[in-house]
Amino acid sequence: MKIFESHAHLNFEHFDKDREELLQKCKKLGIERIINVGVDKKSISCSLQLAEKFDMIYAAVGFHPHDAKEYDREFLLTSAKNKNVVAIGECGLDYYRNLSPRDIQRRVFSDQIKIAIDLKLPLIVHDRDAHDECFELLEEQNPASVVFHCFSGDELFAEKVLSKGWKISFTGTITYKNNLLENVVRTVPDDMFFIETDSPYLTPVPNRGKRNSPLNLRYIIEKISEIKRISPNKVAELSYNNAMDFFF
Ligand SMILES: [Zn+2]
Numbered sequence: 597m598k599i600f601e602s603h604a605h606l607n608f609e610h611f612d613k614d615r616e617e618l619l620q621k622c623k624k625l626g627i628e629r630i631i632n633v634g635v636d637k638k639s640i641s642c643s644l645q646l647a648e649k650f651d652m653i654y655a656a657v658g659f660h661p662h663d664a665k666e667y668d669r670e671f672l673l674t675s676a677k678n679k680n681v682v683a684i685g686e687c688g689l690d691y692y693r694n695l696s697p698r699d700i701q702r703r704v705f706s707d708q709i710k711i712a713i714d715l716k717l718p719l720i721v722h723d724r725d726a727h728d729e730c731f732e733l734l735e736e737q738n739p740a741s742v743v744f745h746c747f748s749g750d751e752l753f754a755e756k757v758l759s760k761g762w763k764i765s766f767t768g769t770i771t772y773k774n775n776l777l778e779n780v781v782r783t784v785p786d787d788m789f790f791i792e793t794d795s796p797y798l799t800p801v802p803n804r805g806k807r808n809s810p811l812n813l814r815y816i817i818e819k820i821s822e823i824k825r826i827s828p829n830k831v832a833e834l835s836y837n838n839a840m841d842f843f844f
Pocket of ligand 1: 603605633686794
């Protein structure tokens, strides 16, 4: 089984004690590529270092809505030109925690959409409790390659996103009780989704409460397989191919 991890934060201190060992285990499990996602200045630099050091790691660079108030356009532009960068993000709107003021979140998101278009890079979108505004800001500039990471909308919103040709990606949240994503997973076309862990966060069942790592992708694959009634191998293959098309 060839597996693509489309969103992780392996530069975080949670992995300082066993990063190399973990990546060895990932390789053994068939995890061939990992997108390590920067969220602020420090983690963008760390992502670039990781991508330089490990063949299997590529970098995405962006300012998370939580960190929008520290946005540095020149720093992002310079970082985005590094040869190992395959996407802008994660960026977007987080109206759940509101760690940066909403008007700043919007302005910083719009500017990163523009940068992604100018540099012809795909965009990784973080949308929490801000579906309509995320969609509107994206539509204003209409980038071609967008993924709604850790998709959390309903079927109707998924239809809207998919109608633009934009992708959605699933995390361990699809394994949680009472999540509302089952219909989205069931109906998403085979060529429009991929998978991610968002490690160290969002650990899937049955490992909830522990640190998340790409090793848990299997539980996300199994859940999609169960809902879509296709084999786990097929889920991994579709997700791998879709992510390859999107990022490379
Ligand atoms: Zn993330």
